[in-house]
Amino acid sequence: MCKKGTNDRARRNETGMSLAELMIAMFVLTVGVTGGMILIVLSIGGNGRNRQASNSTVVAQMVTEKIMSVPANTSPTITITDCAGTANNIQTTGSASGTGATVLSSGTIDFSQTLGSAGAPTGYYMSFTDCGTSQRQATYDVRWNVQTISTYVKLITVSAKLRGAGNDLKVFSPPVTIRSMAGQGT
Numbered sequence: 001m002c003k004k005g006t007n008d009r010a011r012r013n014e015t016g017m018s019l020a021e022l023m024i025a026m027f028v029l030t031v032g033v034t035g036g037m038i039l040i041v042l043s044i045g046g047n048g049r050n051r052q053a054s055n056s057t058v059v060a061q062m063v064t065e066k067i068m069s070v071p072a073n074t075s076p077t078i079t080i081t082d083c084a085g086t087a088n089n090i091q092t093t094g095s096a097s098g099t100g101a102t103v104l105s106s107g108t109i110d111f112s113q114t115l116g117s118a119g120a121p122t123g124y125y126m127s128f129t130d131c132g133t134s135q136r137q138a139t140y141d142v143r144w145n146v147q148t149i150s151t152y153v154k155l156i157t158v159s160a161k162l163r164g165a166g167n168d169l170k171v172f173s174p175p176v177t178i179r180s181m182a183g184q185g186t
Contacts, residue, residue: 055130057178067158073152098157125142127163140161142158158177
């Protein structure tokens, strides 16, 4: 009989989790779920930032290639039409010190200049609308500078950024800048 009493007592001591063990398990689970949510939010922001940078790069590259298609010893006005049907005039005239949007010492375009001012003259900036699926549109602020290196060579600096994106680098990407040389066509 003595054995039966000790077995019953041992079973009663092992019948379930204590409240302290349950609270510790809940705390560990909460920390894990919170950490996972933070990673998901950061991943979504990173995905959006990368998409913006890719789209800005494509727009800046398109403008660069359009300006590069003009021989260095000519300076015609060319036109780019966006998906909204807006025709944007592109000035290709350069000068020895550079004509167009202000280029900072870092080699990037200064987006703090007011459009139409001396730092962003007319013909050297545009709002380019890019159309996506389900009638979604994104408008990019595109600015450029053309510097005449010689009669045969122009340095073209083009920057693009999503308009109204803000400055929070966790979600929005900085402007993309492309620099390229254009030569004389034969």
